Amino acid sequence: MRIILQFPEGLKAKAMGEMAKLEAQGHEVFIAAAPCYGACDLCLDEARNVKAEKIIHFGHAEFMKVKADIEIEYRPYFSEIDWKVGKKVLDKAAKLLHEIDAKRVSLVFPVQHLENSKRVKAELEKTGFQVKFGMGGAHVRHAGQVLGCDSDAAVNAGKVDAVLYFGGGKFHPTGLPSTKPVLCADPHLGDSYWITDEIRRVERKRQGSILAATEAKSFGILVSTKCGQINMAGARMAKKLLEKKGRKAALLVANELSPVSLANFMSFDAYINTACPRINDDTDNYGKPVVNVADLKRLLELMCIP
Numbered sequence: 001m002r003i004i005l006q007f008p009e010g011l012k013a014k015a016m017g018e019m020a021k022l023e024a025q026g027h028e029v030f031i032a033a034a035p036c037y038g039a040c041d042l043c044l045d046e047a048r049n050v051k052a053e054k055i056i057h058f059g060h061a062e063f064m065k066v067k068a069d070i071e072i073e074y075r076p077y078f079s080e081i082d083w084k085v086g087k088k089v090l091d092k093a094a095k096l097l098h099e100i101d102a103k104r105v106s107l108v109f110p111v112q113h114l115e116n117s118k119r120v121k122a123e124l125e126k127t128g129f130q131v132k133f134g135m136g137g138a139h140v141r142h143a144g145q146v147l148g149c150d151s152d153a154a155v156n157a158g159k160v161d162a163v164l165y166f167g168g169g170k171f172h173p174t175g176l177p178s179t180k181p182v183l184c185a186d187p188h189l190g191d192s193y194w195i196t197d198e199i200r201r202v203e204r205k206r207q208g209s210i211l212a213a214t215e216a217k218s219f220g221i222l223v224s225t226k227c228g229q230i231n232m233a234g235a236r237m238a239k240k241l242l243e244k245k246g247r248k249a250a251l252l253v254a255n256e257l258s259p260v261s262l263a264n265f266m267s268f269d270a271y272i273n274t275a276c277p278r279i280n281d282d283t284d285n286y287g288k289p290v291v292n293v294a295d296l297k298r299l300l301e302l303m304c305i306p
């Protein structure tokens with residue numbers, strides 16, 4: 001069988017080993033080389049172009065049902081941690097939660113920590129916390145799991161006093177809402193720390209982009225062709241509504257949208273983003289306000305009637 005393997009950036013080092021195993025079974029193997037940030041970004045075009053019969057996508061759970069002529073297998077990668085460090089991190093997390101008198105906690109994690117989350121829950125319950133898992137939106141598969149674009153699990157856990165994110169880095173936790181205090185327990189860093197103020201800064205920046213975009217006369221509407229990001233209906237609607245407000249708008253389509261690919265479109269004053277909502281984390285590098293389509297209603301309300 002001809003198989004194409006796809007890895008997120010952090011797992012690309014495993015590509016040769018996985019290729020060797022499959023080649024030993026008699027398969028022909030291609031490795032998708034383009035950057036991959038999520039299961040929203042299956043390498044369907046590459047697979048079709050090399051006539052692969054199957055995609056094996058590593059490191060993420062299924063994002064959405066994909067109607068494709070190609071078999072798709074998802075192989076999540078579960079992070080193994082040093083539990084001596086894990087315990088130290090959870091002890092500090094418990095101390096910080098006690099300091100704000102939190103008793104009920106919504107526990108969230110990226111899919112790599114799905115297996116570890118069971119032990120995290122048990123450890124916290126031993127120290128007297130009530131730990132709940134909420135279910136995320138349409139693109140997540142496990143209770144408590146969050147994506148950069150889907151933090152519903154944090155708010156769907158019922159009544160809680162705080163949210164505890166167990167995992168590495170700040171990409172996922174800065175996508176969580178700040179309606180409850182958010183604590184990061186990072187077993188890779190070996191530390192626990194509050195991140196609520198940083199989330200509020202991100203939220204304020206987002207509001208700032210919306211306000212700045214009210215002055216724009218001309219909008220580029222960003223449409224990604226990635227299978228889990230394409231939003232033609234949202235893009236067309238944005239164009240129509242902006243034109244109704246007297247603004248110029250153009251639909252800009254690309255697989256990968258970046259400040260570099262857009263740099264020479266000098267005529268736009270702002271962008272409406274219908275693709276990955278975390279594109280606007282990078283708003284400073286675009287040099288113009290980037291507003292997610294989810295915030296379009298708010299933007300239109302704030303715009304003066306021409």
Ligand code: SF4
Binds near residue numbers: 041
């Ligand atoms: S945050 Fe962006 S890259 Fe990650 S899964 Fe969501 S749409 Fe894809």
